Amino acid sequence: MHDRLVTRCVIALAVIVLAIVSLPRLRLEYAPDVTFPELNVTLQLPPDASADSTETTRQWVVPIESALRGIG
DSSP states (O other), X not given: OHHHHHHHHHHHHHHHHHHHHHGGGOOOOSXXXXXXXXXXXXXXXXXXXXXXXXXXXXXXXXXXXXXXXXXX
């Protein structure tokens, strides 16, 4: 009976020592960095496209942005 008590104490002491040794090496993040997914879209307009940036935005960029936002 005494041998079992000693064995249990040695195992418990070993677990405590290992926990103390590993504690400084653990990397705890209570609030991890949040990164949002990114999507790159390339729009290649024909050479004869309008030079007016407002018209280009209205005709090309706004519909593409609307479609991408609808994806969720």
